[in-house]
Amino acid sequence: MHIFEYILMGFLIICAISVSFSKNLLNSILIFMSYSLVMSIIWILLESPDLAITEAAVGAGVTSVLFFVTLKKIHALREEEEETDE
């Protein structure tokens, strides 16, 4: 069981570093989402299911959606679409 925890911790650190080093904002948000999901699993392993539910709902759900809407508002998503079209 400890090995599983270590794997999750390593994943968490990789996620946290790659969020700040990712050039693409959309990728950053997706990595941040996966960070929150792994964090909620770790909360369950640490025997605090209250926090796990909140982390999954707020961290992975609502916050990411708000980030997506913000990206759309500042037209960061559309530019990428145009780039891929070209």
Next chain:
Amino acid sequence: MSRKLSEEEYNRQRLVRMKHWLSGEKDLYLDNVEVVLDGECEPDKRKLESYEHDLDEMKTRTYDTEHNRVYRFFQRFYKMAAVLCCVALVFILIMEVSYLPPIGSASNPASNEVAAKYIEDGLQDTGAVNIVTGMILDYRAFDTFGESNVLFIATCTVLILMRNDKKKGKGSAEEEERRDSHYEPKKDAILQMGARILVPIIMLFGIYIILNGHLSPGGGFSGGAIIGAGLILYLNAFGFEKTERFFTEKTYKVVSFGSLLFYCLAKSYSFYTGAHHLESGIPLGTPGAIISSGLILPLNICVGLVVACTMYAFFALFRKGGF
């Protein structure tokens, strides 16, 4: 002692002049202020050229970063200052860490009698099987009240920043929403079918978590966030015209304000006295039953309503600047 004033003298008196000025009969500034009319002043070409030359030289010298000594000095100074500030901050924080109590020591401030008392007497005092909910909604109810108010204030701030006041025409809320969802698929079948199946389950799960907050993991905040996420999914699938049937700005106002007011009225007696626990007069009931543990269940519902409304309001305000 009266004497007759001549008309000239009379006209020079202040009140009379003011009366004249107010009625607009005479312009007091005429013949008093020097006015140079256009055309009389011929621009001196040599002076103008020398002025422009000076200006150009000044500009080139200011923006010539290669040879501007002050500029280069400040460029280096800022880099040095940034490095120095970072090093100083790291040093201060490391010094601070060395003053912290050692990990796992029995005399740590964290391991005092408070935690033990909460675990031992929590069920008896609050009647909540879930100790966490008993703590945050009974012993520390004041903190949770502050958190709910923070959510309300956050919505107010987003409202100030993103609100769209224009009722109709260009730049109105409807126009904004239309422009916003221009690149999205309209009436997406997969999304609508998925939402039709998922939204009721998500809502039920959120309500279950709120109502069972004192029995099982969860509580007002997590359940409210889940309901808010369900509302956002419904909004994305079916659009604003469906959600506006049951959720408008007025709904948000009434629900949020009502919940916060009830929370405040229900708990202010204990906030006022500063006591950590006072008898509320409501029987605690049998631990494990849904209707038990006194005020915790209604307070959980209040917090859940505030959180769900806040989540939905954030999303709606971000999307079109209104509900």
